[in-house]
Amino acid sequence: MTLKLPRGTQDILPGEVEKWQYIETLARELCERFQYKEIRTPIFEHTEVFTKGVGDTTDIVQKEMYSFVDRGGRSLTLRPEGTASAVRSFVEHKMFGYASQPVKLFYMGPMFRYERPQAGRYRQFVQFGVEALGSADPAIDAEVIALAMSIYQSLGLKKLKLIINSLGDKESRNAHRAALINHFSPRIEEFCSDCKARLEKNPLRILDCKKDREHELMSTAPSILEYLNDDSRKYFEKVQKYLTNLGISFEVDPNLVRGLDYYNQTAFEIMSDAEGFGAITTLCGGGRYNGLVEESGGPETPGIGFALSIERCLAALSAEGIELPIHQGIDCFLASLGEEAKNYTVELLHKLRLAGFSAERDYLDRKIKGQLKAADRLQAKYVAILGDDELQANKITVKAMDTGEQVEVSIDAFIEEFTAIYKKG
Numbered sequence: 409m410t411l412k413l414p415r416g417t418q419d420i421l422p423g424e425v426e427k428w429q430y431i432e433t434l435a436r437e438l439c440e441r442f443q444y445k446e447i448r449t450p451i452f453e454h455t456e457v458f459t460k461g462v463g464d465t466t467d468i469v470q471k472e473m474y475s476f477v478d479r480g481g482r483s484l485t486l487r488p489e490g491t492a493s494a495v496r497s498f499v500e501h502k503m504f505g506y507a508s509q510p511v512k513l514f515y516m517g518p519m520f521r522y523e524r525p526q527a528g529r530y531r532q533f534v535q536f537g538v539e540a541l542g543s544a545d546p547a548i549d550a551e552v553i554a555l556a557m558s559i560y561q562s563l564g565l566k567k568l569k570l571i572i573n574s575l576g577d578k579e580s581r582n583a584h585r586a587a588l589i590n591h592f593s594p595r596i597e598e599f600c601s602d603c604k605a606r607l608e609k610n611p612l613r614i615l616d617c618k619k620d621r622e623h624e625l626m627s628t629a630p631s632i633l634e635y636l637n638d639d640s641r642k643y644f645e646k647v648q649k650y651l652t653n654l655g656i657s658f659e660v661d662p663n664l665v666r667g668l669d670y671y672n673q674t675a676f677e678i679m680s681d682a683e684g685f686g687a688i689t690t691l692c693g694g695g696r697y698n699g700l701v702e703e704s705g706g707p708e709t710p711g712i713g714f715a716l717s718i719e720r721c722l723a724a725l726s727a728e729g730i731e732l733p734i735h736q737g738i739d740c741f742l743a744s745l746g747e748e749a750k751n752y753t754v755e756l757l758h759k760l761r762l763a764g765f766s767a768e769r770d771y772l773d774r775k776i777k778g779q780l781k782a783a784d785r786l787q788a789k790y791v792a793i794l795g796d797d798e799l800q801a802n803k804i805t806v807k808a809m810d811t812g813e814q815v816e817v818s819i820d821a822f823i824e825e826f827t828a829i830y831k832k833g
């Protein structure tokens with residue numbers, strides 16, 4: 409019997425993994441510039457972290473969690489998203505007391521959701537996300553959105569659509585909630601069982617239902633924007649003004665409802681409208697979650713964040729036909745002729761590597777022709793060729809593979825000589 413990987417997971421092999429590393433490095437660099445610091449939380453948490461933090465009316469909690477009981481009888485869950493863990497950690501380590509506020513964090517790593525696997529939807533996927541905790545300045549909302557946009561733009565993506573909405577503050581949400589209940593309850597029997605349950609618990613989530621999307625009551629549902637109170641409206645206007653000033657174009661979509669229960673005020677999604685992207689076009693989702701820290705046992709603390717997956721980012725790149733500028737090839741291949749020379753390349757290779765060069769030699773006892781072929785396959789910039797006679801004479805030949813130019817240098821000074829050639833070349 410051959411063993412296979414679980415449904416909805418993937419092996420990322422050399423050749424493909426470089427793309428992941430490229431995106432991950434870019435995200436880290438942008439976080440440094442935007443001053444978000446990395447946080448690493450456990451891959452599993454107590455299940456309550458998510459039932460409370462994500463909200464028990466969400467698809468994630470109701471259908472998608474990988475939960476298990478450990479040998480000590482505790483219910484643990486593989487993290488389905490990053491915000492709940494970041495907030496748990498924020499409260500546990502009393503980050504609200506840090507001298508430097510707001511606390512700006514980022515995370516990157518695998519998340520697990522029991523979903524129906526399809527293009528762009530995996531059971532294990534890698535999310536990169538940020539959280540800014542401790543500020544209710546709409547400038548932070550704009551900053552967080554700008555960071556997400558910068559990642560995609562730095563990758564060369566052009567077919568991006570940013571949609572934003574405001575879910576309002578508590579007062580606005582409550583007024584809207586009452587209006588939604590009024591709107592849906594006379595005909596709730598026509599909706600799916602999930603929506604029936606949502607009506608009293610969190611009617612906003614009916615608008616996010618994938619099954620009842622086409623129901624006529626959906627398009628006529630009362631818009632949150634009509635229920636925003638003054639504060640919420642002003643807040644939303646400021647976010648929009650900042651985005652405009654940053655040159656970030658957006659559309660306001662009053663039907664944008666994020667899946668998680670804890671959102672309020674700003675909500676946003678970045679979509680790809682590249683042709684051929686497929687059915688799932690959301691690349692990134694985020695929003696403000698004032699109140700979550702308090703619910704998690706901390707002091708009242710505003711927060712905002714987003715999460716995106718590397719998988720969908722890669723899908724968008726391929727839909728737009730973008731090749732990432734991934735460095736390929738090695739600096740030097742050490743070829744040898746004769747037993748002694750071959751033995752000596754072990755040392756020389758190690759010295760090259762310690763001096764900072766990517767270098768390789770033959771390990772399959774190939775003839776010189778085969779070694780040069782291997783060097784070609786590795787896209788070596790230079791090949792250094794050492795024979796037994798040359799070894800005696802303290803000489804080694806360095807050949808530039810692009811021009812074919814060759815020079816002989818002394819073995820004793822090989823590293824210095826090679827460094828000089830490399831710099832010039």
Ligand code: ATP
Pocket residue numbers: 489521523528529530531532533535666667688690691692693694715716717719720
């Ligand atoms: P969707 O509506 O596509 O299910 P979601 O609302 O569940 O998305 P979030 O929880 O907001 O998604 O996660 C943020 C981002 O993580 C998404 O915009 C998407 O890029 C990515 N993502 C979510 N689920 C998956 C998955 N199963 N596989 C790959 N990427 C995912």
Ligand code: MG
Pocket residue numbers: 467
């Ligand atoms: Mg989902």
